[in-house]
Amino acid sequence: MKIRYSVTIKDPNAHLFEVQLQLKTQILNEQLLRLPTWIPGSYMIRDFAKNIVEIKAYQNNETIELIQIDKSTWKLPNKESNSEQEINIIYTVYAWDLSVRTAHLDQTHGFFNGTSLFLEVVGYADQRCQLEILKPNQDICSTWRLATSMKKQDIDSVGFGFYQADDYLDLIDHPVELGSFKKLSFNAHGVIHDVVITGLFETDEQRLVNDLKIICEHHINFFGQPAPVDYYLFLIMVVGEGYGGLEHRASTSLLVNRGDLPQKGQTKISSDYRKFLGLCSHEYFHTWNVKRLTPNVFVNPDLSQEVYTPQLWAFEGITSYYDDLALLRCGLIDQTSYFELLAQTITRVNKTQGRLIQTVSESSFNAWTKFYKQDENAVNAIISYYAKGTLIALCLDLFMRKKSEQKYNLDTVMQALWQDYLNGYKGFSDDTIQNKVEVILGESCSEWFDKVLNSVEELPLNLLLQNEGVEIATYAAESQSDMGGKVIENPTEVDFGAFLQQKEGALKVIRVNHASAAQCAGLSAGDEIIAVNGLKQNLNQFEALLKLKQADNILLVHVFRRDELMQFEVKLNKAIKNIVVLSKPESNDSVSAQSSWPI
Numbered sequence: 001m002k003i004r005y006s007v008t009i010k011d012p013n014a015h016l017f018e019v020q021l022q023l024k025t026q027i028l029n030e031q032l033l034r035l036p037t038w039i040p041g042s043y044m045i046r047d048f049a050k051n052i053v054e055i056k057a058y059q060n061n062e063t064i065e066l067i068q069i070d071k072s073t074w075k076l077p078n079k080e081s082n083s084e085q086e087i088n089i090i091y092t093v094y095a096w097d098l099s100v101r102t103a104h105l106d107q108t109h110g111f112f113n114g115t116s117l118f119l120e121v122v123g124y125a126d127q128r129c130q131l132e133i134l135k136p137n138q139d140i141c142s143t144w145r146l147a148t149s150m151k152k153q154d155i156d157s158v159g160f161g162f163y164q165a166d167d168y169l170d171l172i173d174h175p176v177e178l179g180s181f182k183k184l185s186f187n188a189h190g191v192i193h194d195v196v197i198t199g200l201f202e203t204d205e206q207r208l209v210n211d212l213k214i215i216c217e218h219h220i221n222f223f224g225q226p227a228p229v230d231y232y233l234f235l236i237m238v239v240g241e242g243y244g245g246l247e248h249r250a251s252t253s254l255l256v257n258r259g260d261l262p263q264k265g266q267t268k269i270s271s272d273y274r275k276f277l278g279l280c281s282h283e284y285f286h287t288w289n290v291k292r293l294t295p296n297v298f299v300n301p302d303l304s305q306e307v308y309t310p311q312l313w314a315f316e317g318i319t320s321y322y323d324d325l326a327l328l329r330c331g332l333i334d335q336t337s338y339f340e341l342l343a344q345t346i347t348r349v350n351k352t353q354g355r356l357i358q359t360v361s362e363s364s365f366n367a368w369t370k371f372y373k374q375d376e377n378a379v380n381a382i383i384s385y386y387a388k389g390t391l392i393a394l395c396l397d398l399f400m401r402k403k404s405e406q407k408y409n410l411d412t413v414m415q416a417l418w419q420d421y422l423n424g425y426k427g428f429s430d431d432t433i434q435n436k437v438e439v440i441l442g443e444s445c446s447e448w449f450d451k452v453l454n455s456v457e458e459l460p461l462n463l464l465l466q467n468e469g470v471e472i473a474t475y476a477a478e479s480q481s482d483m484g485g486k487v488i489e490n491p492t493e494v495d496f497g498a499f500l501q502q503k504e505g506a507l508k509v510i511r512v513n514h515a516s517a518a519q520c521a522g523l524s525a526g527d528e529i530i531a532v533n534g535l536k537q538n539l540n541q542f543e544a545l546l547k548l549k550q551a552d553n554i555l556l557v558h559v560f561r562r563d564e565l566m567q568f569e570v571k572l573n574k575a576i577k578n579i580v581v582l583s584k585p586e587s588n589d590s591v592s593a594q595s596s597w598p599i
């Protein structure tokens with residue numbers, strides 16, 4: 001069977017791509033065509049086929065029957081012939097979701113992931129295929145160019161033409177950007193990296209390129225040269241408000257705020273730009289960790305349904321640990337800045353009561369329905385495998401440094417796992433990391449791993465950090481939006497126990513913490529607070545009021561639940577000190593002599 005896809009920009013105003021799938025074969029026997037229900041890297045069923053608005057099949061320009069089997073699958077009629085027959089399946093795809101996970105098309109640009117556009121020819125997924133992307137003929141697209149990391153076969157000067165994929169998984173792992181984008185380039189250890197930026201923006205291009213080059217060279221050196229790719233593409237979509245990133249084998253798609261990019265004339269690193277560099281560092285680290293070092297169930301994943309693994313803590317957590325650490329190690333941020341970021345992660349976990357309910361393995365396993373489908377009760381029921389995974393990676397790093405008297409650390413593990421990959425070991429079983437740690441340390445660590453991965457016990461973070469000379473201070477929050485990492489000058493002594501937001505002029509209860517003052521009194525997510533102690537409140541006024549209160553004081557709270565007026569007496573609790581600040585004084589006698597962490 002010969003498989004060839006072509007993509008046409010059918011109508012930017014209607015957000016429609018047209019895809020033609022051409023099959024050349026002698027025999028068609030119960031041949032199924034299927035679109036993925038999810039995209040690797042984002043663990044949620046998204047049913048991309050819902051965006052196929054029209055689909056038809058032809059042979060010799062005559063329509064042939066195409067039977068839909070389920071929400072994502074179609075069947076071609078059986079056909080047999082002595083010579084090669086040509087079957088064409090032509091379909092239009094609606095593309096109006098501005099996210100890194102799907103497809104988007106309008107007058108300003110086009111973007112798509114293969115999971116949104118390319119039907120898999122079931123049974124032939126391991127076969128090489130060709131992709132043609134046609135230059136758009138609409139006047140409005142006359143200046144468009146094309147960017148993708150897919151292998152080029154025969155393209156014109158702006159990127160339109162023929163590409164080639166080794167197999168179906170390769171075909172869907174190179175997102176494509178079409179438009180009049182800005183393209184910057186740099187070389188990192190012999191690998192050309194392109195940075196393609198779409199949207200309305202201004203930035204200090206030279207600084208952006210210099211900083212990204214430093215990060216990429218750091219990661220390549222971390223795992224060892226040569227890099228696993230011979231070309232890499234950062235696809236960046238700039239918007240007023242948005243955030244997201246998705247990793248691919250030789251590229252990443254990012255959605256960022258205009259203000260995240262470095263501005264001309266600025267020399268300091270703003271917290272927004274620091275976040276942006278952290279995101280780039282994160283996605284680039286994934287080129288090794290998850291795109292190549294990966295759970296065995298992701299090596300050849302079933303894209304028609306959920307694929308469960310308890311290991312996401314390792315692929316997102318370890319990657320999240322190294323994303324900011326790399327910024328420190330390559331000098332883009334200083335230690336104070338790094339400790340602020342790390343303290344924010346510890347604070348985030350501290351503020352999540354779900355950490356006392358759900359283990360990180362369960363969080364990974366249930367990512368499909370819990371982490372990716374968070375509701376108002378998420379804070380009480382689940383723990384992020386990103387945030388707790390980061391802290392587990394930190395604990396593992398510090399645990400190994402302590403055990404081996406600073407001889408080994410998490411770097412040793414990651415580098416050894418990469419060497420195993422290069423030697424042909426593909427796909428992690430659930431204990432691959434533990435086994436590697438045990439080989440390096442020369443002792444069993446099953447109890448340690450079992451505790452951090454499969455229990456809800458607090459992580460041994462404080463002792464391990466103290467061993468490295470890091471001081472941990474905790475504070476009660478000043479306001480509900482405190483993220484941690486900064487000393488609190490004026491803490492609130494009481495805890496109300498609900499997260500509130502000012503929405504359309506009303507003060508709304510967004511979520512209620514389990515067993516908190518607000519919950520015990522009867523307040524619920526969705527309630528609209530009309531008055532506290534008889535007075536109308538906005539969020540600032542309410543937070544100022546709490547500052548004047550002490551534990552056991554009672555607030556009379558009037559709310560609308562739907563259209564019903566209700567009244568509650570909230571007996572305030574003493575505030576919990578869950579805001580964390582880290583510091584590492586220069587001279588600290590308790591530090592083990594050779595401690596070099598976090599470098």
Ligand code: ZN
Nearest residue numbers: 282286316319
């Ligand atoms: Zn990630």
